[in-house]
Each structure stands twice: as structure tokens, then as C-alpha cells.
Amino acid sequence: MSPQLLFNGFVIVLLIGYIGYRQTQWRAFEPSRIWRGPIVLAVVGLGSLVSTTTAIGTLDVAVLALELAISGGIGALMGAIARFRPLEAEDRVRDPRAQWASRTGAVGIVLWVAMIAVRIGIDVLAGMAGSHLASSTGVILLAFAANRAGRAITMGARLQKLAHVGA
Numbered sequence: 761m762s763p764q765l766l767f768n769g770f771v772i773v774l775l776i777g778y779i780g781y782r783q784t785q786w787r788a789f790e791p792s793r794i795w796r797g798p799i800v801l802a803v804v805g806l807g808s809l810v811s812t813t814t815a816i817g818t819l820d821v822a823v824l825a826l827e828l829a830i831s832g833g834i835g836a837l838m839g840a841i842a843r844f845r846p847l848e849a850e851d852r853v854r855d856p857r858a859q860w861a862s863r864t865g866a867v868g869i870v871l872w873v874a875m876i877a878v879r880i881g882i883d884v885l886a887g888m889a890g891s892h893l894a895s896s897t898g899v900i901l902l903a904f905a906a907n908r909a910g911r912a913i914t915m916g917a918r919l920q921k922l923a924h925v926g927a
Contacts, residue, residue: 768897775904776872783838783868788847788858791916798908805901812896820893823886827879827899828906834875835907838868839914844922860919879903 842864864871879900886894893899 768895768900771897771900772876776876780869780872783864786845786861786863789860789862789919790858791919794912794915798905798912801901801905801908805898805905808896808898808901812898814892816893819889819891823882823891823894824899827882827903830878831875831903831906832910834871835910836914838864838871839911839918841867842915844919862915875907
């Protein structure tokens with residue numbers, strides 16, 4: 761097993777564990793902070809892709825576009841199933857701007873596992889078709905960024921509706 765595959769596996773396990781845990785917990789939802797994760801993941805992913813020495817072909821671009829669309833769609837679904845509740849007064853002390861708490865629960869974890877399964881499937885098929893970029897760390901990070909961005913967009917829109925109804 762190559763060091764690249766080991767590193768990719770390590771990154772995936774860390775992200776699944778961290779985000780999976782967070783999805784089962786009620787957490788303060790602050791719309792301005794929800795974009796930090798996707799932005800950091802995208803910047804690091806793009807930086808990794810820019811530094812690659814592999815030639816990027818049409819197949820690589822098509823695989824990347826497909827993977828980003830699927831990951832973003834699963835993220836939007838995660839945002840759609842998220843539950844919200846008003847944040848308790850004692851929790852606002854830690855984050856005075858936040859008014860709501862959210863979580864996706866076990867269904868969110870199932871969607872994470874589905875996204876990873878699809879990602880691995882795309883990686884295998886793309887590799888068999890000749891794409892060398894699909895298995896890179898940069899593409900993995902961009903897929904996670906697209907997922908978190910899809911979630912952020914959907915949750916932000918839902919929260920605006922909640923705030924409007926509550927006003």
C-alpha cells in the first residue's frame with residue numbers, strides 16, 4: 761500500500777469521525793461561521809491540486825465535476841434533514857451571536873458513509889478509466905468542501921425561513 765493511499769485513508773477516517781460526531785450533537789449554528797470549514801478545505805485542496813505534477817486531462821476534469829456535484833448534492837440533503845431548535849440562554853454566553861442549535865443525527869452519518877462509498881466508487885472507476893487525479897488528496901478535500909458548502913447553503917436558507925416565520 762502506497763504512502764499516498766495510507767494518507768488519504770487517514771484523512772478520510774479523521775474527517776468522518778470528526779464530522780460524524782459533530783452531527784450527532786446539538787451545536788450552536790452561526791451562519792457566518794458555517795463557511796469556515798468549506799473554505800479551508802477548498803483552499804487546501806486547490807493548493808494540493810496546483811502543486812501536483814500529474815497532467816490534468818479531460819477525464820480528470822469530468823470526474824472532478826461529477827464528484828463535486830454528487831458531494832454538494834449530498835451536503836444539500838444533509839442541510840435539508842438538519843433539525844433546528846432555539847439556543848438556550850446559557851449556551852448563548854459562549855456564542856452570543858448564535859440563536860439556533862442544529863444537528864443532523866444518525867441520518868447525517870448514514871449520508872456521510874454514502875458519500876464516502878460513492879467517492880471510493882468514483883475513484884476506482886476513474887482509476888480504471890485512466891484518471892490519475894481522482895485519487896489525489898486535493899480532490900478528496902475538494903469533495904468534502906463541496907459537501908460542506910452544499911450543507912451550508914441549504915441550512916442558511918432554512919434558517920432564514922425560520923427567522924422570517926419567527927419574526
